[in-house]
Amino acid sequence: MYERFAKLLEERRITAYKVAKETGIATATLSDWKMGRSVPKIDKLQKIADYFGVSLNYITSNEETSSSENNNNNNPLTGKKMTKKESSQYEKVMGEAALLFDNEDVSEEDKEKLMLALNDIFWKSKQRNKEKYAKSRKK
Structure with missing residues (x-):
C-alpha cells in the first residue's frame, strides 16, 4: 500500500507531511x-484516496488506473453506469477485501481469483437485494 502512496506523492510532487x-x-x-x-485502517486509506482523487481500490491493489475513471464502471447486472x-x-467492499492480502504470502493468481469471486458476490448480492426489496414495495 505504501508504494502506491509514495508513487502518488512523487507524481503530484507533494510531501507526506502536507498530506498528513x-x-x-x-x-x-x-x-x-x-x-x-x-497496517492502515480503511477510513484513513479512504482519506488518502479522497485527497488524491483516486479510488480506494487503486490505493489498496495493483490496479493501474488512478483517475476517477475507476468510478465510471458499468454495473455488470444492468450494463448501465454505476450509480454513485x-x-x-463497490469501492469500499473491494478496498477492504484487498487489505486481506496485506503482508501475506499469497500468489498474485490466487489474489486475482479471490478478487474476481468477491466482485461476483458483490453484484449478485446487489441483484438479490434489489429483487427482494422491489417485491416488498409492490405489496
Whole structure:
C-alpha cells in the first residue's frame, strides 16, 4: 500500500507531511505504514484516496488506473453506469477485501481469483437485494 502512496506523492510532487496535515493523519502513522510497523485502517486509506482523487481500490491493489475513471464502471447486472451509491459501496467492499492480502504470502493468481469471486458476490448480492426489496414495495 505504501508504494502506491509514495508513487502518488512523487507524481503530484507533494510531501507526506502536507498530506498528513491536510488529511489529519499523523505523520507518525504514515511512517509506521512505510516501515511496516502497522497496517492502515480503511477510513484513513479512504482519506488518502479522497485527497488524491483516486479510488480506494487503486490505493489498496495493483490496479493501474488512478483517475476517477475507476468510478465510471458499468454495473455488470444492468450494463448501465454505476450509480454513485453503487460505486461507493463497490469501492469500499473491494478496498477492504484487498487489505486481506496485506503482508501475506499469497500468489498474485490466487489474489486475482479471490478478487474476481468477491466482485461476483458483490453484484449478485446487489441483484438479490434489489429483487427482494422491489417485491416488498409492490405489496
